Every structure is written in structure tokens, then in C-alpha cells.
Amino acid sequence: MSKLLQKPEKQEVAEGVTFIQSVTKGNSPLEYVEFKIVELAQGAEYSESLIRKECCIVALTGKINVTVGEDVYRDLGTRESVFDKVPTDSIYVSNDRDFGLEAITEARVALCYSPSDKQLPTKWIKAEDVDVEHRGILSNKRMVHNILPDSAPYANSLLVVEVYTESGNWSSYPPHKHDRDNLPNESFLEESYYHEMNPSQGFVFQRVYTDDRSIDETMSVENGDVVLVPAGYHPVGVPDGYESYYLNVMAGPARTWKFHNDPDHEWILNR
Numbered sequence: 504m505s506k507l508l509q510k511p512e513k514q515e516v517a518e519g520v521t522f523i524q525s526v527t528k529g530n531s532p533l534e535y536v537e538f539k540i541v542e543l544a545q546g547a548e549y550s551e552s553l554i555r556k557e558c559c560i561v562a563l564t565g566k567i568n569v570t571v572g573e574d575v576y577r578d579l580g581t582r583e584s585v586f587d588k589v590p591t592d593s594i595y596v597s598n599d600r601d602f603g604l605e606a607i608t609e610a611r612v613a614l615c616y617s618p619s620d621k622q623l624p625t626k627w628i629k630a631e632d633v634d635v636e637h638r639g640i641l642s643n644k645r646m647v648h649n650i651l652p653d654s655a656p657y658a659n660s661l662l663v664v665e666v667y668t669e670s671g672n673w674s675s676y677p678p679h680k681h682d683r684d685n686l687p688n689e690s691f692l693e694e695s696y697y698h699e700m701n702p703s704q705g706f707v708f709q710r711v712y713t714d715d716r717s718i719d720e721t722m723s724v725e726n727g728d729v730v731l732v733p734a735g736y737h738p739v740g741v742p743d744g745y746e747s748y749y750l751n752v753m754a755g756p757a758r759t760w761k762f763h764n765d766p767d768h769e770w771i772l773n774r
């Protein structure tokens with residue numbers, strides 16, 4: 504199996520608290536992005552101390568309370584399934600702070616991390632404030648929830664977006680990359696993709712490839728999988744009959760998403 508594909512692996516870390524995915528510097532090729540999917544049973548609690556990293560807590564499904572230091576953010580989360588296709592609530596927590604999660608209902612939570620050493624205020628990113636963007640035409644249609652885009656100045660390094668791709672469509676397409684620290688032309692951002700499909704037995708294909716093909720992996724991606732993009736283009740193709748959801752986390756030396764399309768396929772944009 505590709506080193507860029509991580510299958511879900513249940514790890515019960517406390518009563519009612521299960522890691523489904525845990526991408527760390529120790530088990531992935533990424534330097535700037537770490538990521539967890541945590542499932543919480545109703546009433547379960549989980550806490551963490553951030554050491555030299557910032558975190559965006561995304562209430563994927565269910566309802567949670569989040570505590571950051573003395574502050575409590577209550578009743579976060581808007582969905583029973585990510586395929587309700589409405590934005591959800593998130594909390595940005597700065598480096599070297601403690602946070603806690605408490606599940607009001609059964610809940611699935613994404614924890615998105617990147618290195619940081621400059622303290623910033625905690626930010627409640629409310630569902631109603633998340634910008635919803637429709638991109639693309641023909642078989643390239645997708646909807647994007649901009650949770651923490653580069654235009655939002657709340658984080659030092661993290662970028663977080665949710666992307667829905669319609670059945671039979673492509674996204675992150677035409678293929679683009681952001682793997683050169685060469686602003687203003689291109690930024691270096693690593694990226695992770697956490698995938699879900701509707702119905703859940705579906706699959707999508709994701710290719711990760713560089714110009715010189717030193718990376719060239721085409722992966723069959725199933726519900727709950729994570730794809731890691733240390734470099735290269737990273738398009739996603741969705742088979743007929745299935746909808747795709749993914750949560751992207753990006754981070755790098757500069758908090759700017761400046762991508763470069765694969766010149767061979769850029770013509771797609773001019774139809």
C-alpha cells in the first residue's frame with residue numbers, strides 16, 4: 504500500500520474516546536501537518552496540551568463543548584453527517600494552550616495541527632461565518648467550506664477547508680501543486696486529505712505526482728482514509744453514484760495558498 508495512504512485504525516485512548524486517524528510526524532512524511540480524527544461516545548471527555556503547535560478543532564458531526572483554559576464554548580456542531588452539507592463550528596487554539604472536548608452527543612471531531620510559537624487569541628469560527636464557495640463547471644463541480652482560509656488572519660500557519668465533490672466529478676482539478684517556497688509565484692504547503700463518501704461503501708481515486716515523477720501514486724481511497732501530500736499535484740476523481748467529502752489541512756513556512764496548475768492540464772479551465 505502507498506506510504507501516502509493511511510487507513511483508519513481504531514485506537515481507544517480513554518473510555519468512550521477513540522482515535523480513528525492519527526497522523527503524526529512519527530508516522531508520516533509530513534513536517535508541518537499533523538491530524539487526528541477522534542470519535543467520542545456521548546458524555547466522553549478528551550483533553551490535550553499543545554506544545555509548540557496550534558490546533559483547529561472541527562466539530563465534524565454531533566455536538567460538543569470545547570474548553571480552552573478558563574473559556575468554554577458550548578453546543579458546537581451542526582450536523583449528523585458531513586453529507587448534511589452545511590458548515591459546522593470550529594475552534595482555533597493557539598500553541599502551548601490546553602483544550603478539552605466533551606461530547607454532548609456521540610461526536611466525530613477533527614484535530615488539525617501545525618507548528619507554531621507565536622501566541623494568538625482563541626477563535627470561535629462559527630458555522631454561520633464560514634464562507635461557502637461553489638467552484639467549477641461541467642464535471643469539475645465542487646462546494647468548498649472555507650473554515651480557515653488564508654484570508655482569515657486567526658492562525659500562524661494552519662489552513663483548513665472542507666470540499667464536497669459531486670458524483671462523477673473531479674476536484675483539486677485541474678491538478679495543482681504548492682510545493683515550492685517561491686512566493687509570489689508559489690507557496691510551499693503540505694496537505695492532508697481526510698475522506699468520506701456517501702454512501703459509505705464508495706471509493707474515490709486520488710493521484711499524487713510531481714513533475715519529475717519521483718512521486719507518482721494513484722490511490723483507491725475509501726471512507727475514513729487519509730491521503731498525505733508532501734509535494735506534488737493531487738487531483739481527486741469521484742465515480743458515478745457516490746458523493747465525496749474531504750477535509751484539507753495545509754501548512755508550511757508561509758500561510759499563503761498560492762498554487763501552480765499542471766501546465767499540461769491547465770486548458771481545462773478555458774472551456
Ligand SMILES: O=C(O)C[C@@H](O)[C@H](O)C(=O)CO
Pocket residue numbers: 638645647664666673674675676694737751762
Ligand atoms: O477547489 C478544489 O477542488 C479543492 C482544492 O483546492 C483543495 O482544497 C486543495 O487541493 C488545496 O490545495
